[in-house]
Amino acid sequence: xxxxxxxxxxxxxIGNLCDGAVLQYHLAKDHSARVEALEKILEFSYASLVRNxxxxxxxxxxxxxxxxxxxxxxxxxxxxxxxxxxxxCDIHVEGKDHFLWIGEAKIHxxxxxxxxxxxxxxxxxxxxxxxxxxxxxxxxxxxxxxAHVLSKWKDxxxxxxxxxxxxxxxxxxxxxxxxxxxxxxxxxxxxxRHRLIPLFHEPAR
Amino acid sequence: MLTYNALSGLAGRDKVDxxxxxxxxxxxxxxxxxxxxxxxxxxxxxxxxxLDDDDFQHLLATGELIxxxxxxxxxxxxxxxxxxxxxxxxxxxxxxxx
Numbered sequence: 001x002x003x004x005x006x007x008x009x010x011x012x013x014i015g016n017l018c019d020g021a022v023l024q025y026h027l028a029k030d031h032s033a034r035v036e037a038l039e040k041i042l043e044f045s046y047a048s049l050v051r052n053x054x055x056x057x058x059x060x061x062x063x064x065x066x067x068x069x070x071x072x073x074x075x076x077x078x079x080x081x082x083x084x085x086x087x088x089c090d091i092h093v094e095g096k097d098h099f100l101w102i103g104e105a106k107i108h109x110x111x112x113x114x115x116x117x118x119x120x121x122x123x124x125x126x127x128x129x130x131x132x133x134x135x136x137x138x139x140x141x142x143x144x145x146x147a148h149v150l151s152k153w154k155d156x157x158x159x160x161x162x163x164x165x166x167x168x169x170x171x172x173x174x175x176x177x178x179x180x181x182x183x184x185x186x187x188x189x190x191x192x193r194h195r196l197i198p199l200f201h202e203p204a205r
Numbered sequence: 206m207l208t209y210n211a212l213s214g215l216a217g218r219d220k221v222d223x224x225x226x227x228x229x230x231x232x233x234x235x236x237x238x239x240x241x242x243x244x245x246x247x248x249x250x251x252x253x254x255x256l257d258d259d260d261f262q263h264l265l266a267t268g269e270l271i272x273x274x275x276x277x278x279x280x281x282x283x284x285x286x287x288x289x290x291x292x293x294x295x296x297x298x299x300x301x302x303x
Contacts, residue, residue: 004208004245004287005221007264011283014226024265026230027242027288029258034234036266076230096238097295 018044022075031099031131038077038093038101039193042136043174045071046197049140053201057142064140065090065105087124091138100132107140108149108196111156114139118157121192128186139196146198147171153194167191207240207290233290240290247285248272256286 005013010023017023021040028034045068049056056064065081069091072079083092091103104121106113114137121135141149150171157164157179168178176195183190209221209229218225232240244261246254254273256264264270270282279285 003210004206004289005210006285006287007283008281009284010209010221010226010288013221014223020265020268024262026234027261027265028234029242029262033262033266076227076234078235094236095234096236099236 017075025075025077031097031133034095034099035101035134039136041072041075041077042068042195046138046195049197049199053199054203056199057201061090061105061107061140064107065103065138068103068138085125085127087120089125091136098129098131100127100129101134101136102126103136103138105138105140108143111153114153115156115160118192122181122190123184126183126185126190128183128188128190133183133189134191134193136193136195139194140199141196142199142201144200144202146175146196146200150175150177150194150196153196157194206245207292208287212290229290237295239292239294241293242288242290245287245289246270246273246279246282247287248274248279249285261286 007023011020018041021037025034025037025041028037048071049064049067069079069081072093077093078095079091079093081090082088085092085102089102090105093101102121102125104117104125106117108114117137121137126135143149154166154171154177158166161181164179164181166177167180170176175198176193178191178193180189180191182188212229213221213225216225232238233242243258244256244264246256256273260270264282264286268283270279270286272279
């Protein structure tokens with residue numbers, strides 16, 4: 001019998017990190033699997049921010065993003081903050097076989113601010129190269145009714161950007177939607193997940 | 206076969222621990238990765254199967270595995286599949302001769 005460690009034994013050693021998504025990321029065979037695993041792992045970081053929204057209400061975009069980056073790094077994922085990628089990208093994850101995933105974070109204050117984030121991500125940071133066709137707009141939302149904010153943002157994106165299409169809409173279940181557009185640089189599709197992190201914290205008592 | 210145990214042995218360690226797994230993670234997923242991961246399934250009767258990559262990835266994502274020979278779902282599949290590795294040296298890391 002092969003002298004090896006089973007997946008279950010591995011999880012016994014390192015813990016069942018992020019419901020297995022951490023192993024999925026490190027053992028991924030291609031970029032599609034890598035993105036899928038990374039998005040699952042990010043959900044755990046976002047959930048942590050939401051759980052602690054009463055503690056992080058004074059934190060700015062950089063502090064919140066650094067928290068996410070540090071969580072990824074603790075899981076042996078090559079994540080950095082403010083890395084130069086055609087500009088200073090908030091969350092930068094690189095990996096095997098030219099993999100690059102970029103996240104641009106914005107605290108929602110108005111929709112023009114989100115437009116700025118979208119343009120930074122899609123026209124400045126995105127390379128669109130092989131293994132580099134996914135990114136994320138992380139919207140830290142401290143106003144009530146995040147689903148409404150995100151739905152309105154989706155409508156604006158669809159109205160203002162003729163070349164963009166919504167390819168997945170999970171606003172009602174998971175507070176995100178995904179768009180696809182042709183990147184100017186490459187002429188190839190680039191996918192952006194627009195993920196709202198509901199940090200509104202105003203308890204009635 | 207390069208397994209977690211074999212790589213730990215090569216590193217002079219007598220068991221797989223968290224540090225070793227972190228080091229192997231670096232070798233499988235970082236920008237400087239040298240290893241490709243695959244899966245070996247050991248059935249209850251002791252027969253072994255190298256899994257198709259898509260099946261291994263599906264197992265990682267869902268915990269589900271279909272027995273390659275019988276076509277039946279494998280209960281507790283994570284307890285019966287061992288990752289192993291194949292060296293794949295990226296061209297950009299090769300030392301230029303001369």
